[in-house]
Amino acid sequence: MPLVTYENTRPWAKAIKAAVLNKQMPPWFADPHVGEFRNAPNLTAEQISSLVAWADTGAAEGDAAAKPAAVQWTDGWRTQPDVVVSMPEPHKVEAKGDAEILEFMVPNPFTEDTWVSSIEVRPGDPSVVHHVIVQIPENTQQGFLTRAVPVNVLVAQAQQAFSGGGSYFDPIILSMERKTGKGAFMTMEAVYAPGTSPIDFGYRNSAKLIRGGKPIRIEVHYTPNGRETTDQTKIGFTLAKAPAERRFVIMAPEHLVDSSKSIPAGDANYETTGELTFTQDAELVWFMPHMHLRGKDMTYNLIYPDGRKQTVLNVKYNFNWQLGYELREPIQVTKGTRLVVVAHHDNSANNRMNPEPQNDVPWGELTSQEMMLPWFGVVVDGDAKPESIATYRPGDLNSPLSVSRIAK
Numbered sequence: 483m484p485l486v487t488y489e490n491t492r493p494w495a496k497a498i499k500a501a502v503l504n505k506q507m508p509p510w511f512a513d514p515h516v517g518e519f520r521n522a523p524n525l526t527a528e529q530i531s532s533l534v535a536w537a538d539t540g541a542a543e544g545d546a547a548a549k550p551a552a553v554q555w556t557d558g559w560r561t562q563p564d565v566v567v568s569m570p571e572p573h574k575v576e577a578k579g580d581a582e583i584l585e586f587m588v589p590n591p592f593t594e595d596t597w598v599s600s601i602e603v604r605p606g607d608p609s610v611v612h613h614v615i616v617q618i619p620e621n622t623q624q625g626f627l628t629r630a631v632p633v634n635v636l637v638a639q640a641q642q643a644f645s646g647g648g649s650y651f652d653p654i655i656l657s658m659e660r661k662t663g664k665g666a667f668m669t670m671e672a673v674y675a676p677g678t679s680p681i682d683f684g685y686r687n688s689a690k691l692i693r694g695g696k697p698i699r700i701e702v703h704y705t706p707n708g709r710e711t712t713d714q715t716k717i718g719f720t721l722a723k724a725p726a727e728r729r730f731v732i733m734a735p736e737h738l739v740d741s742s743k744s745i746p747a748g749d750a751n752y753e754t755t756g757e758l759t760f761t762q763d764a765e766l767v768w769f770m771p772h773m774h775l776r777g778k779d780m781t782y783n784l785i786y787p788d789g790r791k792q793t794v795l796n797v798k799y800n801f802n803w804q805l806g807y808e809l810r811e812p813i814q815v816t817k818g819t820r821l822v823v824v825a826h827h828d829n830s831a832n833n834r835m836n837p838e839p840q841n842d843v844p845w846g847e848l849t850s851q852e853m854m855l856p857w858f859g860v861v862v863d864g865d866a867k868p869e870s871i872a873t874y875r876p877g878d879l880n881s882p883l884s885v886s887r888i889a890k
Contacts, residue, residue: 486553488543495541502530509677509803513796518810521679561602561680563718565591567698572712575610581705581848590618592694597722599689600682603674605702606714612703612849613772614674616717618696668734669868671698672717673857675772677803681730681859685767685812688861689726692719705849730767731868732859738823738874739854744842745776750830752776754854757822758874762866765812766821768859769795770804774852775835776827776843777801782856787818801835812861821872823856 484490491498501507508523525533536542556562569586605611671692672681683690702715738756745752771780777799784792795807815821831839843852862871 488549492541492543495537499534499537502533509800509805511798511800511803511805512807516793516796517807519807520810521682521806521808559602559604559718561600561718561720563602564721565719566716567591567719568716569606569700569702569714572606572714573702573704575607575704575711575713576706577708577710579706581612581703583701583703583847586700586702587697588700590692590694590696590698591719592692594694596692596694596719597689597724597726598692598719599684599722600680600720601672601690602680602718602720603672603678604716604718605674606716607711608676609709610704610707610711610713611715612675612705613701614672614703614715615670615699615701616672617668617670617699617701618693619699620696668736670732670734670857673732673734673770675770675804676801677805678770679806681732681768681806682808683722683730685730685765685861686728687726688728688730689722690730691726691864703847727864728861729864729866730859730861731866731871732768732857733868733871734855734857735874736855738856739845741845744844745827745829745852747840747842748830750828750832751778752827752829753824754827755822755824756854756856756874757820758872760815760817760819760821760872762862762871763814763816764860764862764871766794766809766815766858767812767861768806768808770806770857771795771797771799771825772804772853772855772857773799773801773825773827774849775801775837776829776833776852778826778828778833780823780825780854780856782858783822783824784813784815785820785822787816815860821858823854825854825856827852827854 483494485494498507502525508525510522510524512519512522567588567590570588573584601616603614603616605614671690698717700715700717702713704713735756735758739754766784769782771777773780779796779798781793781797782795784794786792792813794809794813797807827843829836829839829843833839837850843850845852845854847853860871
């Protein structure tokens with residue numbers, strides 16, 4: 483419902499009171515005892531008291547002459563982008579059928595390397611967009627503008643590629659020819675999922691570097707919802723005011739679980755772990771846990787070279803609000819520091835999001851399958867190579883780096 487005017491808002495007064503008292507709104511799922519985040523939308527106790535008192539006393543309008551000016555929306559953008567690129571044409575999403583992951587290669591508006599302070603992904607129809615990933619792959623040709631690859635084709639490519647051994651596969655990376663080994667990272671320029679807000683790349687003279695001259699890859703995961711529609715996703719870039727000395731890099735480890743082991747039916751607390759090691763000094767600044775309908779919680783932990791342990795994020799997961807968490811102050815990590823991630827999935831009937839609690843759930847790209855993707859962002863020197871910031875290995879259910887061990 484819109485909450486733009488008093489007339490819009492007044493009928494919802496009691497619901498607003500309940501939502502702010504039980505902390506359902508504004509949506510925020512980080513443990514308040516772990517870390518401080520500059521993008522937290524938390525209301526103060528005074529603000530909550532004001533809303534409650536307003537609802538309890540009849541939700542009056544107040545002095546109409548003192549109300550603020552109407553918000554001026556900029557064509558639906560939350561940022562004010564300086565440069566916008568788009569899928570070349572609307573893509574038709576059928577009312578029914580299988581989900582599909584499509585990739586669209588669009589010309590890069592930047593002929594030279596360019597620093598940007600934020601990137602906003604704006605789906606044309608968010609109701610059918612599961613996620614959007616924006617990348618600039620190294621191995622592409624400028625003349626190759628559009629390619630649509632159904633998810634079943636990507637999975638078949640991945641299975642064929644790894645048929646000689648190894649159970650870990652990532653069709654997204656394979657389709658881009660970005661994969662260089664099981665310990666390699668996929669990096670992203672931007673990501674969108676339901677509830678995601680644009681990231682502010684500014685941390686003490688940092689920004690994101692967009693490589694010029696190479697096509698931009700827009701990957702869109704579509705999920706039919708019973709209504710035929712079209713989508714034409716756009717990407718908005720806000721330019722940095724000056725060249726930055728330090729570079730914001732989004733890291734996307736994709737192989738932290740053993741994909742040969744499904745989540746058992748009825749398991750309400752299925753645990754997975756994975757870890758990576760920083761191979762150079764960096765500043766940890768941003769997190770975005772990503773799972774699917776059985777996702778329950780995710781915890782990011784640092785283990786420093788001297789053995790000191792620190793939990794830096796602990797979140798309850800909500801598929802409908804897949805938030806990014808921007809640290810108020812960067813965390814310094816030195817070479818050799820390990821980032822250990824622990825996640826839980828609820829495949830029981832108690833999970834109201836679970837469509838099939840009677841079935842085991844495999845790992846995969848589809849919403850009906852599961853993921854455990856602990857995306858995170860770091861700030862490094864401007865000349866650092868993203869692929870060399872860290873290495874990682876898949877976790878194991880019997881790993882000693884479980885929640886209980888880290889807590890100790």
